[in-house]
Amino acid sequence: MTTARLSVPKEKIKFVLLEGIHDSAVQTLKDHGYTQVVTAPKALVGPELVELIADAHFLGIRSRTQLTADVLEKAGKLTAIGAFCIGTNQIDLQAALRRGVPVFNAPFSNTRSVAELVLAEIIMLMRGIPHKNAVLHRNGWVKSAAGSYEVRGKTLGIVGYGHIGTQIGVLAEHLGMQVVFVDIEAKLPLGNARQLPSLDALLQAADVVTLHVPETPETKDMIGAAQLARMKPGSHLINASRGTVVDIEALADALQRGHLAGAAIDVFPVEPQGNDARFESPLVAFENVLLTPHIGGSTAEAQENIGREVAAKLVRYSDNGSTVTAVNFPEVSLPGHAGRSRLLHIHRNIPGVMAQVNERFSKAGINIAAQYLRTNDEVGYVVIDVDSDSSRVALDELCGVPGTIRCRVLY
Numbered sequence: 001m002t003t004a005r006l007s008v009p010k011e012k013i014k015f016v017l018l019e020g021i022h023d024s025a026v027q028t029l030k031d032h033g034y035t036q037v038v039t040a041p042k043a044l045v046g047p048e049l050v051e052l053i054a055d056a057h058f059l060g061i062r063s064r065t066q067l068t069a070d071v072l073e074k075a076g077k078l079t080a081i082g083a084f085c086i087g088t089n090q091i092d093l094q095a096a097l098r099r100g101v102p103v104f105n106a107p108f109s110n111t112r113s114v115a116e117l118v119l120a121e122i123i124m125l126m127r128g129i130p131h132k133n134a135v136l137h138r139n140g141w142v143k144s145a146a147g148s149y150e151v152r153g154k155t156l157g158i159v160g161y162g163h164i165g166t167q168i169g170v171l172a173e174h175l176g177m178q179v180v181f182v183d184i185e186a187k188l189p190l191g192n193a194r195q196l197p198s199l200d201a202l203l204q205a206a207d208v209v210t211l212h213v214p215e216t217p218e219t220k221d222m223i224g225a226a227q228l229a230r231m232k233p234g235s236h237l238i239n240a241s242r243g244t245v246v247d248i249e250a251l252a253d254a255l256q257r258g259h260l261a262g263a264a265i266d267v268f269p270v271e272p273q274g275n276d277a278r279f280e281s282p283l284v285a286f287e288n289v290l291l292t293p294h295i296g297g298s299t300a301e302a303q304e305n306i307g308r309e310v311a312a313k314l315v316r317y318s319d320n321g322s323t324v325t326a327v328n329f330p331e332v333s334l335p336g337h338a339g340r341s342r343l344l345h346i347h348r349n350i351p352g353v354m355a356q357v358n359e360r361f362s363k364a365g366i367n368i369a370a371q372y373l374r375t376n377d378e379v380g381y382v383v384i385d386v387d388s389d390s391s392r393v394a395l396d397e398l399c400g401v402p403g404t405i406r407c408r409v410l411y
C-alpha cells in the first residue's frame with residue numbers, strides 16, 4: 001500500500017456528507033473552521049460515489065452508503081469516516097483500519113427515538129391498528145374487539161438487550177408488560193426484566209418479540225422459519241434492527257398462514273437508495289404489517305444530536321488526533337498541543353517501527369516533547385508533539401519509516 005501523507009491547511013480539508021445528514025453537522029464543521037463541506041441528500045453508489053469521494057479527506061454517511069474495501073481503495077485521501085448513526089455494518093471496518101482510517105459513530109443519540117417508535121408499535125399491533133387503518137382508508141369500517149388486546153400483563157421479548165433494548169424494556173414495564181430478554185452477554189436486568197437462557201425460550205414466552213441486535217454474521221437470518229414457528233400463535237414480531245436479521249420470505253409465510261397476528265418492520269434486506277426510489281417487499285401484501293422506511297432513529301432531536309456528535313468527533317480527530325470512541329481503531333485520548341506541532345503516524349504493527357521513528361528523530365536532532373502510542377493487532381497509532389520549527393523535517397522523517405500507512409501534521 002502506498003503511504004498517504006496529509007499536510008493541508010484547514011480550509012482546504014474537504015468534507016463530504018451524504019444521505020441528508022443534519023445541518024447541525026455542517027454548522028459544527030464551520031464553527032471549527034472547516035468550510036469545504038459538500039453535501040448530498042441521498043446515498044450514492046458506484047462511479048457516482050467514487051467520483052464524489054475521490055478527493056475527500058473526511059466522509060460522513062448514514063446506514064445506506066456501502067463503503068466496501070473496493071470503494072475505500074479509490075478514496076486515496078480519506079482520513080476518517082463518520083457514520084452518522086449507530087450501525088457500522090455498511091462499512092468494511094477492517095479495510096478502513098488497514099488504510100489507517102478511523103471510523104466514528106453516534107452510539108446513543110437516536111436510541112430513545114427507536115425505543116419510542118417500538119413502544120408505539122407494540123400497542124398498535126396488539127390492537128390490530130394496521131389492518132383497521134387500511135380498511136378505513138378504503139372507506140370500510142371494522143368496529144370490533146376481536147383480536148384486540150391491552151398490553152398490560154402481556155410479555156415482551158427483547159432480543160439484544162443493549163442501549164435500545166434496555167430502554168424499551170423500561171418503557172414497556174411502565175405499561176404493565178412483563179419483560180424477558182436474551183443477549184449473548186450476561187446483562188444487568190433493569191426493573192423486573194428477566195434474562196432467559198435461549199432465544200427459543202423467549203420466542204415461546206413472548207406475545208411480542210422485538211429485535212435489537214447489530215448486523216453480524218451470527219445475527220443473519222436469526223429469525224427464520226424455525227424461529228417463527230416457535231413463536232406463540234397470534235403473537236407479533238417487530239424488527240427495527242437490521243434487515244438481514246429476519247428471513248422476510250419466512251415471515252411472509254408465517255403471516256400468510258395466520259401464525260403471526262402482525263408485524264412491524266422498519267428495516268429490510270434491500271432498501272431503496274433514496275426517497276425517489278421504489279420499495280419492493282413481499283410484506284407490502286399484508287395489511288396487518290406496519291411498514292416504515294427505516295425511520296426508527298429519524299426524529300428531529302436524534303438527527304440534530306447525531307449531526308453535532310459525529311461532526312465533533314471528526315473535528316476532534318482532525319484538530320487534535322484523538323481517536324477516543326473510534327469503532328475500528330486504537331483509541332488514543334490526547335491533551336491539547338498549544339505552542340507545538342502535532343504529528344500523527346499510522347503504521348502496520350510490525351516490530352521495529354517505533355525504534356525507527358525514535359532513531360530517525362534522534363539523528364535529525366528533533367526534540368520529542370510528547371509521544372503517545374496505541375496499537376491493535378494490525379495497526380499502530382503514534383502521536384508525537386514537536387517544536388513547530390522542526391515539524392516539516394519531522395514529517396519527512398516519519399513518512400519515510402518502513403511500515404508507514406499514513407502520516408500527517410496537524411494545523
Ligand SMILES: NC(=O)C1=CN([C@@H]2O[C@H](COP(=O)(O)OP(=O)(O)OC[C@H]3O[C@@H](n4cnc5c(N)ncnc54)[C@H](O)[C@@H]3O)[C@@H](O)[C@H]2O)C=CC1
Nearest residue numbers: 086087160161162163164183184212213214240241296297
Ligand atoms: N431502525 C433504526 O433506525 C435504527 C436501527 N438501529 C440498529 O439497532 C441495533 C442495536 O442498537 P443498540 O441497542 O444501540 O446497540 P447495542 O450495541 O447497545 O446493543 C446490541 C445488543 O445486542 C447484543 N447482541 C449482539 N449479538 C447478539 C446475538 N447474536 N444474540 C443476542 N444478542 C446479541 C449485544 O450484546 C448488545 O447487548 C444497531 O446495531 C443498529 O443496527 C440503531 C439505531 C436506529
Ligand SMILES: O=C(O)CCC(=O)C(=O)O
Nearest residue numbers: 062063085086087297298
Ligand atoms: O437513520 C439512519 O441513518 C440510520 C439509523 C440506523 O439504522 C442506525 O443508527 O444504525
